[in-house]
Amino acid sequence: MSRPVRVLLLCDRLDIAGGVERFVCMLANHLAGEGLDVAVGSVATPRSAVRYPLAPAVRVLAGTAALPQDESRSRVGRAWQLLRTQWHIGRALSRLIRDDQPDVVLLNGLTTACSVLLFSGRFAPRMVCCDHNHFAARSRLWQRLRERLYPRVAAVVSLTQADAPRFRAINPRTEVIYNCSALQAGAPALPAQPIVLAVGRHVAQKGFDLLLRAWVDVVRRVPDACLRVVGDGPLRAGHEALAVQLGVAGSVEWLAPTLAIEGLYREAAVFVLPSRYEGMPLALLEAQALGVPAVAFDCPTGPAEILSDDTGRLVAAGDVPALAAALVELLASPPLRASMGRAAIERSRAVFSPDEHARRWTALLREVGVKQAYGPAVAA
Structure with a gap:
């Protein structure tokens, strides 16, 4: 292989303190340490606003327009605003994919994944999807879109054994990779205060x-x-x-x-x-x-x-x-x-070993990326 595998990790935003945002930054740092060419991307978060630490080798990609603000209080208005926001997200993140031309893309979150796939379906064979929530957490609309779109992607990751069979029914290439904690201790602190x-x-x-x-x-x-x-x-x-x-x-x-x-x-x-x-x-x-x-x-x-x-x-x-x-x-x-x-x-x-978590994510993304960059024979 003449160059490192190019990996792009995508989510809506990276400027808030949330589990998905922390996961993306942690995984990006590990992949960069493994020698992959890694970028994280969001709709409009510049490097200076990313909430969690990133290694210098990790590139930060961002669009230029912030997400639309929800100003409606009616049910119909909120639904319309949600669709408008997801259209904006899908278009912005798809532009990042087209511009960066990664070998493998990790889409984080069901609504994000479906929004991007609707705009960038031709890149589906190099995409991996992880919903980060339980299978039925979103409305039936998003579940139906998942049924239509997820069969096209390279792989799906379920965070739990409980949901794995339902994801596997949509895409047979489903792997269970548990989350893990970056924080570790040798013994409990056992504080006395309640x-x-x-x-x-x-x-x-x-x-x-x-x-x-x-x-x-x-x-x-x-x-x-x-x-x-x-x-x-x-x-x-x-x-x-x-x-x-x-x-x-x-x-x-x-x-x-x-x-x-x-x-x-x-x-x-x-x-x-x-x-x-x-x-x-x-x-x-x-x-x-x-x-x-x-x-x-x-x-x-x-x-x-x-x-x-x-x-x-x-x-x-x-x-x-x-x-x-x-x-x-x-x-x-x-x-x-x-x-x-x-x-x-x-x-x-x-x-919930951090080493096993990192090993499995690295192996999956490297396999999909190598297959796209160099062909199935090299990936095997």
């Missing part, structure tokens, strides 16, 4: 409204408990107002996203994931890798494959009283938290 940590964007998916309703019961039973919520997003002001309405504002801390998140995990007695739905949540993986016992809703995919009975508690999806009871149980028992913390680190190393 601090509960939640991390995520302030959007409906993350269920912070449900957590606040559960927190009413938690502070009634553990009066010195503190809830720290780390994240930004459109619903933050509403969540702060809800905490006031419920009478728990004095026990809740609202923190902005930070690159120094490891310290917050290490200060937490318990991690909580109250999401309505997930793919393979990075925040829960990080908590486990750092030895923080966790409580999570058993939403359609993700938490059930991460947690075990000896590393945390799964409660029925949306069951607010059960979420509160599980938090109280862990806060009330330092010995239980210590046992769970040690088991969490062991499970993280055994099942």
